[in-house]
Structures are given as structure tokens and as C-alpha cells.
Amino acid sequence: MPAADPRQHAYARFVVAHALITERIEAALAAADLPSLDWYDVLWVLESAPEGRLRMADIARRAVFSRSNVTRLADRLQKAGLVARADCPQDGRGTMCVITARGRALRARMWAVYRKQIDGLFGAHLSVREAEALSSSLQRMISSLRQDEKETA
């Protein structure tokens, strides 16, 4: 990244920090005999949805995964008893994915480890003020990216 520009410079660090932090979190989860982050993401988007259920495509959008990836992830989570599939009442093509009690329990256990890592690796280096500023910048990016998505579709 031939970063003359301070924004490009920030981006380069953004990418590296993300990679390093993710690597560490995965290691911490593995060390605690817990599944990886993508499982967590699916469980979390489900748990935060009303009744713990979402359609496959919604999981994909919220967790930023490809559709086919969500299908496969759901297969594995289902095999592990963490989610169940159900027909979608409004749309015969759709499939709902529902988090189970075991799924909720596992997510909570993962969060204990995950949170500790976030706090130690990321949060510890930000003041509350910085965190808020960062949040709002990131929110601008995210809204803009999601907006584009809709327009393209």
C-alpha cells in the first residue's frame, strides 16, 4: 500500500489490525475448545433476531457471508444441534433457521471468551471517546455500503 495519503495509511492499518486481532480471537476460541468465529456470527445474528429465527438470505446479509456459505454453515450447526431449519410460512421457497437452546448456551460461552479478547486486543487501546468517534465513522461506511447494495439489486 503506497500510502502517501493519511486515509490510505489508516486503511492499511485497519486491514492489518483486523487480521491480527481475528487470528488471536480464533486462537483463543480454539484453545477453549470452542467453534470458530463464523459459527459465532451465525448464532449471534439469529439470537438477536425476534424469536431467534431468520431466513437464510438474511443471515447472509447480516453476517456478510455468501449464500452458499450460509447453507453449509447451517448444515454444520444443525448437525451440532445448535440451530434447526423450518419452512418459511410466507414464502414456499424460503427456509427459516432457528437457534436452539443449545445454540444459545454455546453462544454465551463463546461470548465470554470473545469479549475478553475484544476488550484486551481492541478495546484496551481506545478511549470511550475514540471508540464513539470510530463507531460513527464506521457506521457511515457501513450505511453507504449497504445502500449501494440495495441500489445494485
Add this chain to the structure above:
Amino acid sequence: MPAADPRQHAYARFVVAHALITERIEAALAAADLPSLDWYDVLWVLESAPEGRLRMADIARRAVFSRSNVTRLADRLQKAGLVARADCPQDGRGTMCVITARGRALRARMWAVYRKQIDGLFGAHLSVREAEALSSSLQRMISSLRQDEKETA
């Protein structure tokens, strides 16, 4: 991410923004018939090293890839004529990876596309002041993470 804490909240957005931006950049590169970001990363760390050469493990550290991943990436880059391998003079076990002229040329073409995406998706939402603040926060995280690495080793 049950984000009560503003830092955890920032982290959640950090991850989502990263995923969305990366997805878009990969799409832009593919649309321009260019290779993916991991090729770029290897080419860039090489190009920014003295004489365009680094040992495999150094590539791995700087680009945040696993060792075996670098081996395979180098295989593909080599097959494409973008890098060459050479023995390491100081250490008989080591392998140097050297970027070729074609490698430099390709990286430059990729950077044209990459830069445009960074500016549009990331930079456009940050003032210079914000970018600088973000850079310094991220730098703190990165230094701390890299420091830990050394201590663990």
C-alpha cells in the same frame, strides 16, 4: 455481539465494515480481471522490502498469513512469473522470494483499482483528522499485538 460497551460496539462495526469493504474490493479486482487481494499483499510486502526480496517467514509475518499459505501463494505467483525463489545466503534453510518486473507491473495495475476502492469505500467517510486519529489508535493495537507475538516466541 451483545454490545453494551461502546468499545465492543465499535468492534462490531469494525468487523462488518472490514467484511463489506473487502468483499467490494475483491469484486472490483475480479471485474478488472486482476488477481485477488492476497496476491496483492505478497507483491506489496516484497516490493516495499529492500531489493524486492524477503524470506518466506517475513512475508508471512508482514502480510499476516500462515507459513504454509505463503508457500502455496508463492507457488502460484511463481507459476505466474510474478516472483522468483532464491536460496538464502545467510541461512541454508531459508528461501528468499523476489518480486520480478512483471510482478511490479501487475502490482501497480492492481493498485490503481485497489486505491480507487479504498478512497471510495473507506477514505470518503473520513476526514484527514479522523484518519490520523484512527491510524494512531490502530497503530497502538498493532504494536501491542506484534509485541505479544515476540514474547510468545
Add this chain to the structure above:
DNA sequence: ATAATTTAGTTGCAATTGCAATCATGACGG
């Protein structure tokens, strides 16, 4: 109603990845 188009989800296949060996070389202690 019916044919054509779009959308949701899944699947086949090829390519990529991660982890645990493996092989070769260097470093160290006796």
C-alpha cells in the same frame, strides 16, 4: 390461466486453507 423471469436455497466441482507431519539445516551443550 400460462409462459417467461426473478428469487431462495442448495449442490457439484475445483481451488484454497489449516493443521499436523516431514525434511533439511542451523544452534547448542557436553
Add this chain to the structure above:
DNA sequence: CCGTCATGATTGCAATTGCAACTAAATTAT
């Protein structure tokens, strides 16, 4: 000097991914 241990890079194998094809159901237009 020799045996043991650590390190650099690669490779085998199983698991995961991405893309394009596919099936089924809904939407639209005729």
C-alpha cells in the same frame, strides 16, 4: 566433534470456500 533440539520451508490430507449450475416457488406480463 556428536547428539539433541529448534527453526524454515514444504507437503499430505481433510475441511472449507467460491462460483456456476440447478431445482423449486413466486412474480410479472401477456
